[in-house]
Amino acid sequence: MKKNLLFVQGNEACVEAALYAGLEFFAGYPITPSTEIAELLSYRLPKKGGKFIQMEDEISSMCAIIGASLTGKKVMTATSGPGFSLKQEAIGFAVMTETPCVIVNVQRGGPSTGLPTSVSQGDIMQARWGTHGEHAIITLTASNNQDVFAMTVEAFNLSETFRSPVILLFDEVVAHTRERLIMPEPGEISVVKRLRTSVKEGTDYHPYLPREDGRLPMSDFGGVHRYNVTGLMHDMWGFPSDNPKIVYGLMHHLVDKIEGHTKEITRIKEFFIEDAEYLLISYGSSARTALHVVENRRARGEKVGLLEIQTLWPFPADTVRKRCASVNCVIVVEMNMGQILHEVKKAVDDPDKVFLANQINGSFITPTDILNILRIIQGKGS
Amino acid sequence: MPVRDYIRERFFPHIWCPGCGHGTVMGSMIRAIENLGIKKSDIVVVSGIGCSSRICGYLDFHTLHTIHGRALAFATGVKLSRPELTLIAPMGDGDAFAIGGNHLIHAARRNIDITAIIMNNSIYGMTGGQYSPLTGYGDFATTAPYGNIDRSFDVVKLAMGAGASFVARTTTYHVRSMIKILEKAITHKGFSVVDILSQCPTYFGRKNKLESAVDMLKYYKTHTIPIGSKEKEKNPDLIERGIFVQEKYPEYCAEYDKIIEKASKER
Amino acid sequence: MINIMTRKEKKIPVLNREWCKGCGICVEFCPKDALVMDEMEKAQIAYKEKCDGCGMCELLCPDLAIELK
Numbered sequence: 016m017k018k019n020l021l022f023v024q025g026n027e028a029c030v031e032a033a034l035y036a037g038l039e040f041f042a043g044y045p046i047t048p049s050t051e052i053a054e055l056l057s058y059r060l061p062k063k064g065g066k067f068i069q070m071e072d073e074i075s076s077m078c079a080i081i082g083a084s085l086t087g088k089k090v091m092t093a094t095s096g097p098g099f100s101l102k103q104e105a106i107g108f109a110v111m112t113e114t115p116c117v118i119v120n121v122q123r124g125g126p127s128t129g130l131p132t133s134v135s136q137g138d139i140m141q142a143r144w145g146t147h148g149e150h151a152i153i154t155l156t157a158s159n160n161q162d163v164f165a166m167t168v169e170a171f172n173l174s175e176t177f178r179s180p181v182i183l184l185f186d187e188v189v190a191h192t193r194e195r196l197i198m199p200e201p202g203e204i205s206v207v208k209r210l211r212t213s214v215k216e217g218t219d220y221h222p223y224l225p226r227e228d229g230r231l232p233m234s235d236f237g238g239v240h241r242y243n244v245t246g247l248m249h250d251m252w253g254f255p256s257d258n259p260k261i262v263y264g265l266m267h268h269l270v271d272k273i274e275g276h277t278k279e280i281t282r283i284k285e286f287f288i289e290d291a292e293y294l295l296i297s298y299g300s301s302a303r304t305a306l307h308v309v310e311n312r313r314a315r316g317e318k319v320g321l322l323e324i325q326t327l328w329p330f331p332a333d334t335v336r337k338r339c340a341s342v343n344c345v346i347v348v349e350m351n352m353g354q355i356l357h358e359v360k361k362a363v364d365d366p367d368k369v370f371l372a373n374q375i376n377g378s379f380i381t382p383t384d385i386l387n388i389l390r391i392i393q394g395k396g397s
Numbered sequence: 398m399p400v401r402d403y404i405r406e407r408f409f410p411h412i413w414c415p416g417c418g419h420g421t422v423m424g425s426m427i428r429a430i431e432n433l434g435i436k437k438s439d440i441v442v443v444s445g446i447g448c449s450s451r452i453c454g455y456l457d458f459h460t461l462h463t464i465h466g467r468a469l470a471f472a473t474g475v476k477l478s479r480p481e482l483t484l485i486a487p488m489g490d491g492d493a494f495a496i497g498g499n500h501l502i503h504a505a506r507r508n509i510d511i512t513a514i515i516m517n518n519s520i521y522g523m524t525g526g527q528y529s530p531l532t533g534y535g536d537f538a539t540t541a542p543y544g545n546i547d548r549s550f551d552v553v554k555l556a557m558g559a560g561a562s563f564v565a566r567t568t569t570y571h572v573r574s575m576i577k578i579l580e581k582a583i584t585h586k587g588f589s590v591v592d593i594l595s596q597c598p599t600y601f602g603r604k605n606k607l608e609s610a611v612d613m614l615k616y617y618k619t620h621t622i623p624i625g626s627k628e629k630e631k632n633p634d635l636i637e638r639g640i641f642v643q644e645k646y647p648e649y650c651a652e653y654d655k656i657i658e659k660a661s662k663e664r
Numbered sequence: 665m666i667n668i669m670t671r672k673e674k675k676i677p678v679l680n681r682e683w684c685k686g687c688g689i690c691v692e693f694c695p696k697d698a699l700v701m702d703e704m705e706k707a708q709i710a711y712k713e714k715c716d717g718c719g720m721c722e723l724l725c726p727d728l729a730i731e732l733k
Contacts, residue, residue: 039478040474040477040478042474058660061653061656061657061659061660061661062660062661062663063661064657064661066477066478066653068473068474068477068653070470070473070503071499071500071503072499074467074470075467075469075470075473075499075500075503076470078463078464078467078470078471078473078474079470079471079473079474079477080474081471081474082443082461082470082471082472082473082474082475082476082478083474083475083477083478084474085461085475086475086478086479086482088478090474104464105464105467108463108464236441236459236461236475236479236482237438237439237441237459237479237481237482238438239438241437241438241457241458241459241460242459242460243453243454243460243461243462244460244461244462245453245454245461245462246462246463246464247462254408254454255454255462399731400728400731401731404728409682409683409728410682410683410685410727410729411727413726414685415685415686415687415726416685416687416688416689416726417726418726419726420725420726420727420728421723421724421725421726423728424723424725424726424728425723428723569724569726570693570724572720572723572724573723576723598687609687609688610687610688610689610726611687611688611689611692611693614689614692614693614724
């Protein structure tokens with residue numbers, strides 16, 4: 016097996032994947048527990064002619080990568096809770112201007128300074144609704160290094176395909192757990208290139224008019240087409256407009272281009288689902304604990320299954336409804352006070368059969384935290 | 398090429414109020430660029446939010462109309478990723494010195510080759526006349542009904558202190574020198590700050606007994622003096638104009654290219 | 665492209681009445697007082713002979729409404 020085997024942290028897997036996907040520009044600001052991403056890229060990016068800059072804060076880091084993306088580069092920034100809060104306005108600008116970019120948020124204990132070196136999954140709703148106004152967003156997550164690698168490449172691909180910011184929502188456990196990573200060969204995983212317009216110079220290039228296949232070819236700043244990019248509601252040429260017809264059209268374009276392709280974007284993993292009577296639904300590092308419980312219970316003949324969600328947003332409601340239809344009970348396993356729990360309750364036919372097994376004290380959720388809930392549901396008491 | 402070739406005519410007449418100085422600043426920017434012969438497709442104009450920042454819609458360059466205060470952060474991303482482009486960041490005084498102050502001092506500290514043009518009308522015009530960090534002590538504004546008690550920055554000292562390698566001030570009255578200064582600022586290989594006093598007759602003027610644009614331009618004529626003029630001793634309130642700093646410091650993108658060289662030599 | 669003028673043709677300001685917002689700056693600061701505000705509050709060249717083609721009006725105009733031709 017000649018495969019390139021690495022033994023790395025989750026943050027390093029994310030860096031390897033970003034470089035694999037063609038990352039050329041990174042702007043960031045130090046914050047536990049994501050700083051390793053910035054440190055590694057400050058060393059690796061210039062080796063391949065890429066650019067790294069440590070900006071004066073998370074706001075300017077987010078703004079800088081949008082600027083760089085508009086010149087035709089694949090871009091990324093990385094932060095944690097407090098920085099993720101600071102970036103929200105600029106993320107909204109990336110949504111409105113349909114600028115491809117990847118934002119890594121390695122979750123830590125919140126709110127506020129919270130528990131900088133401890134794990135939590137408290138930023139799920141912030142990823143969805145952090146920035147103001149109606150919008151759609153793509154958010155991916157992963158529970159182990161190999162999936163961190165796959166989801167990071169996926170984040171770049173989806174951001175180019177849908178011309179949208181994509182949020183990679185990791186957590187402190189995944190980010191700092193050192194484990195094996197099999198490096199794919201170049202070309203083994205397909206990488207979506209920046210789609211550039213073929214419209215000749217001098218002809219009208221519309222930066223914001225999707226083609227029939229829904230994709231939106233771009234033109235690099237510095238190229239032959241000069242156009243305007245603005246956070247204001249705008250027409251297909253990128254110029255400000257408050258015409259209700261144009262506003263209605265753009266609002267629906269921004270939301271439907273993502274929510275309308277939920278199936279295509281959905282990434283899930285299923286373990287022992289077919290005959291499951293009790294279904295655990297989890298994501299991120301919590302899914303590791305959930306998988307341990309499932310394997311442990313299956314060894315004792317109990318029909319427990321796990322649905323691991325990798326695309327938090329747009330939330331795969333149809334898939335969740337189908338998988339929960341035939342089970343007695345659903346237990347959502349997450350390290351917050353119930354966030355994906357609400358999405359699952361909305362998705363399933365019978366919300367009363369959805370329970371929460373969680374941990375919010377900063378320590379990593381354990382199998383016992385889940386088993387205590389499972390026993391009660393199974394009528395066995397604690 | 399006449400000015401007409403540099404603007405997006407379909408959006409004229411522009412939205413600025415009658416007598417607003419921002420149109421004059423835009424005209425001077427265009428004439429400076431024309432004199433320098435820079436290709437339109439090599440220029441990226443990055444602005445924030447406010448009256449001044451609507452300039453992006455009117456200029457036939459690559460234009461990026463961003464969010465309040467963050468123009469220089471966006472511009473840094475554009476410039477560092479494509480250093481061959483000419484980056485110009487027109488901002489309002491609030492845009493640049495209030496919410497955007499942090500990005501201004503750091504862009505200056507890095508000495509990245511961007512030209513920051515402060516269209517300084519000492520007021521927040523778009524939102525209807527509130528005072529800004531550059532509104533004078535005792536001046537009036539909608540949020541300073543009893544007279545402003547905030548002391549304002551010395552823009553030149555602030556920019557110099559932060560490390561900007563080109564710092565100048567001019568006014569919309571001194572339009573020929575404004576064009577010359579803008580030419581030097583744009584060609585300067587490093588971070589340039591050009592503080593341009595630009596009249597806002599609608600809000601600043603009305604609130605501060607300067608009835609019209611004409612009165613405000615006369616005020617600029619009589620209340621500013623070239624750097625080093627003797628009258629400054631007699632009347633310290635006079636505002637100096639001209640080029641205060643024109644130094645050669647290492648430019649950020651050039652320095653980063655050296656890092657790329659160093660990094661690619663390593664194994 | 666050097667514009668070789670056969671005889672010394674003096675360029676004079678041409679006003680774009682649509683763009684002019686009547687601020688009066690050009691009229692005030694024209695060194696030769698060749699411009700006036702008309703009844704529609706729009707700038708206008710009234711005394712062509714006074715104008716020496718200096719171009720101050722063109723540079724000062726906030727509306728880009730004046731072009732020397």
